[in-house]
Amino acid sequence: MPASVFVQLLIAGILQGGVYALAAFGLSLIFGVSNVLNLAHGQFLMLGALAVFFIFSFTELNPFLISILIIPLFFLAGSLFERGLIRRLMSRLPHEQVEASILVTLGAALAIQDITSFLWGSEDKGISYFLPTIHVGDIYVSSVRLLGLVFIILLTVALHFYLKKTYLGKSIRAVTQNRKGASLVGINASRVSTITFGIGTALAALAGVFYVILYTVSPEIGIPLTIKYLCVIVLGGLGSLYGTLVGGTILGLTEVFTSYFSPHWGGTSAYLLLVVVLLIRPKGLFG
Amino acid sequence: MQFFPLRAKILILLAIIATVPLYAGSYSLTFMIILLMYTTLAESYDIVGGYLGYMNMGHASFFGVGAYSFGLLLNSGMALPLSFLFTALIVAAFALLISYPFFRLKGAYFALATFGLIKLLELLAFNLKGLTGGSEGLTVSSGYRVIPVYYMSLILCAATIYTVYRISRSRLGLALISIREDEEVARAFGVNTYRYKAIALIISSIFAGLAGGIFIWNIIFINPTGVFGLEIALVPIAMALLGGSGTVIGPVVGAIFITLVEEFLWTEVPYLHLAVYGMVIAFVGLYMRGGLVRTKAARSLLNRLGWVEE
Numbered sequence: 001m002p003a004s005v006f007v008q009l010l011i012a013g014i015l016q017g018g019v020y021a022l023a024a025f026g027l028s029l030i031f032g033v034s035n036v037l038n039l040a041h042g043q044f045l046m047l048g049a050l051a052v053f054f055i056f057s058f059t060e061l062n063p064f065l066i067s068i069l070i071i072p073l074f075f076l077a078g079s080l081f082e083r084g085l086i087r088r089l090m091s092r093l094p095h096e097q098v099e100a101s102i103l104v105t106l107g108a109a110l111a112i113q114d115i116t117s118f119l120w121g122s123e124d125k126g127i128s129y130f131l132p133t134i135h136v137g138d139i140y141v142s143s144v145r146l147l148g149l150v151f152i153i154l155l156t157v158a159l160h161f162y163l164k165k166t167y168l169g170k171s172i173r174a175v176t177q178n179r180k181g182a183s184l185v186g187i188n189a190s191r192v193s194t195i196t197f198g199i200g201t202a203l204a205a206l207a208g209v210f211y212v213i214l215y216t217v218s219p220e221i222g223i224p225l226t227i228k229y230l231c232v233i234v235l236g237g238l239g240s241l242y243g244t245l246v247g248g249t250i251l252g253l254t255e256v257f258t259s260y261f262s263p264h265w266g267g268t269s270a271y272l273l274l275v276v277v278l279l280i281r282p283k284g285l286f287g
Numbered sequence: 288m289q290f291f292p293l294r295a296k297i298l299i300l301l302a303i304i305a306t307v308p309l310y311a312g313s314y315s316l317t318f319m320i321i322l323l324m325y326t327t328l329a330e331s332y333d334i335v336g337g338y339l340g341y342m343n344m345g346h347a348s349f350f351g352v353g354a355y356s357f358g359l360l361l362n363s364g365m366a367l368p369l370s371f372l373f374t375a376l377i378v379a380a381f382a383l384l385i386s387y388p389f390f391r392l393k394g395a396y397f398a399l400a401t402f403g404l405i406k407l408l409e410l411l412a413f414n415l416k417g418l419t420g421g422s423e424g425l426t427v428s429s430g431y432r433v434i435p436v437y438y439m440s441l442i443l444c445a446a447t448i449y450t451v452y453r454i455s456r457s458r459l460g461l462a463l464i465s466i467r468e469d470e471e472v473a474r475a476f477g478v479n480t481y482r483y484k485a486i487a488l489i490i491s492s493i494f495a496g497l498a499g500g501i502f503i504w505n506i507i508f509i510n511p512t513g514v515f516g517l518e519i520a521l522v523p524i525a526m527a528l529l530g531g532s533g534t535v536i537g538p539v540v541g542a543i544f545i546t547l548v549e550e551f552l553w554t555e556v557p558y559l560h561l562a563v564y565g566m567v568i569a570f571v572g573l574y575m576r577g578g579l580v581r582t583k584a585a586r587s588l589l590n591r592l593g594w595v596e597e
Contacts, residue, residue, distance in 0.1 A: 037395060088573060095340065098395070099528050100572045106525060107569025114561035223517060227402060234399045264414050271407035278400045279388045 001260075004138035009256050015145050017252020018152035019214075021245045023207035023225070024232035025159070026200030028244040031233065032176035033196040035097060036086055039105040041204050042226035043112040046219060048074055048205025049212035050116065053125050056212075063127055064151055067209040071202045078201025081108070082194045090190065109223055117219035126216035148210055155206070156245065163241065172196055176241075231274045236285055243286030250285075293594060304441060308434050316433055320505065322546045323440035324498050328523035329530070329538035330447045331494035336524065337533035338451075338460060339487045340467030341390070345401030346495055346523060348408050351514035353378045353496025354503040355412065358425045361504070371500055378496025379489050386485040393470075402520070409515035424510035427503060436505040443501065447494045452535045454490070463487055467533075529571050531578030536594060540579050 001009075027041045048070055055066045085108060089100045134141050163169035174182040175192045183189045211217050232251055236243025254273050259266030277285060307319060332346040356377040360370040385404065392400050412419045419425060454460045462483045465473040474480050503509045513519075522545065523538075530541020548567055552560035575582050580589065 031395075037398075085569065085573065092576065096577065098342070099532060100576070103525060103528050103572030104569045106521065107565040107567070107572060110565030111562040111569070112565075114559055114565065118559055118562070227406065230399050231403055234396060234403075238395055268407065268410035268414060271403045271410065274403040275400060275407060278392055278396065278403075282391045282393075282396065284396070 002138070004140075005260075007139050008141065009260055010253070011141055011145065011149070013253035013256035014249060015149050015152070015210075015214075015252070016256055017249035018149060018156075019207050019210045019248075020229065020232050020252050021248025022152055022155065022210075023204045024229040024236075024248050025241065025244050026203030026207075027226075027229045028233040028236070028238070028241055029172065029176075029196050029203075030200040031238060032241070033172060033179075034082075034086060034090070034193045035094065035179075036089070036101040036105070037098065037230065038197075038200075039102065039223065039226050040081070040109040040112060041200070041229060042222035042224070043109050043116075044074060044078065044201045044204040045208040045211065045225060046217060046222045047077075047112070047116065048208030049217040050120060050125065050208075050219075051205070052209050053127060053212050053217065056127050063209055063213050064147065067206055070205050070209065074202040074205035075198035079194045079198040081201065082197035086193070086197065087190070090193070109226070113219050113222055120219070122219055124216035124218045125212065127212050144213060148213070152210075168192070168195060172199075173241075228270065231270060234284055235274055235277055237283055240284070240286040243284060246285060293592070296592065301445065305438075308437055313433055316437055318546075318550060320433070320437055320440050322542065323437075323444040324502060325523060325526060325546055326539055326542040327440070327444045327447045327494055327498045328519075329526040329542045330444075330451055331491045331498075332523050333527045333532055333538045334451060334454060334463075334487050334491040336527055337537070338454065338463040338467065339484060340463075340533075341484070342395075342398040342524075343401050343488075343491070344398045344520065344524065345403075345405040346491070347515060347520040348401070348405045349378050349382065349492040349495035350499040350502070350519060351405070351408055351412070351511075352381050353499030354509050354514045355419060355425060355499075356496070357500030358427050358503045358509065359418070361427050362425075367504075371497060374496055374500045375493050378492050378499075382489045382492035383485060386488045387481075390481065390484045390488075405515055405520055409511045412511035412515060419511070422510060424508055424513075425503070426508045429507045432505060436501060439501050440498075443494065443497055448535065448539060450490065450494070455535055459483065459486065525568055529568065529575075529578055531580035534578075534580055536589065537578050537580045540585075544579060 023041070023045055027038060030036060030038050030041070051070055051073070052063055052066050055061070055069070056063055059066075085104050086101065089097050089104065092100060132143060134143050134146065161169075163173055171182065171187045171192045172195070174185075174187055175189050175196075179189055182192075208217070211221075232247045233244050234247075235251060236245070236247030251270055251273065254269050255266050258269040304319075308316060311319070328346065328350060332343065335341050335343045336346070353374050357370055357374040360373050361367070365373065389397060389400060389404070413421055415421070454463070462473070462478050465476070465478055466480050466483060470480055499514060502514070523542075526541035526545050527538040528541070529545060530539065531537025545568075549564060552563055556563060571579065579585055
């Protein structure tokens with residue numbers, strides 16, 4: 001493999017992994033705080049992508065700028081989702097809670113998917129947004145991808161400081177570690193749950209922005225993507241927020257490099273990786 | 288009501304179901320075959336998912352492995368009964384093989400790893416073209432088989448329910464429930480947890496594998512998405528949870544309920560049937576704690592019929 005191809009694949013892999021990590025990070029936050037496997041997570045990604053698509057087709061603004069509008073919108077959507085559907089499951093026993101949350105979020109996911117394709121049609125949608133290609137020597141990089149990469153890195157840094165430095169960020173980490181303990185020292189755990197759902201959903205919608213720019217989006221992509229993100233958070237270790245980032249990046253790199261040699265095996269490698277990692281480390285890389 | 292013992296009622300019910308082909312058209316017969324298949328899958332899922340308490344999201348992997356092995360065996364010229372026998376053996380061996388590594392995982396890790404397994408198998412089936420035919424799928428010789436398929440499905444379904452009933456009233460069932468409640472304590476009291484978990488997985492895999500065999504024999508053609516796809520993976524689990532996981536009758540009730548709702552929506556509601564379907568599932572999750580059969584009305588109805596759960 002020539003060095004220039006290697007560098008290009010590396011960048012593509014990190015970007016791919018970054019998009020995975022972004023959405024999976026939201027899912028991981030939600031799971032950590034409320035112990036709910038949110039099967040509707042990918043639907044919010046899809047909705048975020050569609051929202052950007054429609055705003056873009058009217059205004060032709062830079063999609064990355066539009067994504068800043070998306071954040072409060074989906075924060076609200078996620079909080080309402082938690083208030084309406086998840087809140088009442090919190091009082092149940094742990095195993096009942098997991099079962100009920102699967103029924104509720106799966107049902108919601110199916111409903112969202114069907115209503116979306118009813119209202120907006122089920123065909124693939126994508127934004128053709130081009131910026132000039134940058135090339136250094138033999139290495140060609142699309143500047144849209146580079147911009148995406150910068151955007152993801154900035155978001156990660158911002159999230160890191162949010163979780164480490166602010167009161168709410170610290171409460172999120174506290175509730176993730178021990179819900180009862182956190183409540184005992186005066187953290188309003190149910191409010192933290194609502195906010196976390198908001199943040200997680202906004203992150204999913206942001207990942208949707210990359211999907212609609214780099215690939216195409218249709219209402220059916222939600223559930224398969226959710227499963228992939230669940231793989232990512234298990235790979236990194238459930239409840240380990242930074243494990244999710246590492247897991248996503250590893251997955252992205254593996255997929256891109258495998259696809260270079262054999263396109264068919266690219267998708268398989270993700271699940272193979274998941275199963276192999278779990279067999280060696282039953283609690284994920286950082287669990 | 289006690290005049291008729293429960294056993295007699297069940298026999299009468301079985302007799303009624305067995306005579307369906309005499310008066311039903313091929314449409315209702317096909318509907319019944321689908322219902323029986325989903326009941327078998329939901330009930331066999333519940334051995335591991337409900338009694339053992341390990342949420343096996345990859346239950347459909349046994350269905351798919353069964354369907355592919357049966358198709359390949361039949362195409363290699365093996366007789367029908369032998370094909371079913373070997374399908375059961377292959378699926379059981381597969382379950383034994385995955386039981387050790389996967390049962391090291393717990394809780395959500397187990398659920399998601401088994402889901403990863405099913406996606407892995409789907410992609411393997413797509414990519415190993417020499418064995419499975421890849422995306423072109425696998426075809427077996429055709430013929431009119433609705434009647435034999437109906438009876439085979441009925442026998443398999445009845446056998447699954449009976450097996451779960453027997454398990455729930457046996458030492459094995461006690462061991463499984465003790466593992467579900469607290470695995471460490473169970474081990475400390477001398478329950479060989481690994482052995483019981485493997486046994487439960489193997490039993491549940493055989494029924495799902497045979498259901499897969501009947502499935503391909505009935506519809507003649509399968510492709511990877513058909514047997515490892517999302518629908519076949521999630522719907523039986525939703526049925527078991529919705530009806531009441533960890534009870535004998537729960538998955539059956541859930542399977543009947545979801546299949547009927549689906550049938551009604553697909554034929555009567557022109558738009559948004561998937562959305563309504565999703566809302567029904569979410570509604571049960573929100574308001575019926577522990578599934579349909581654990582609601583007060585269902586409990587008293589079952590008691591009047593003489594069926595005692597738990």
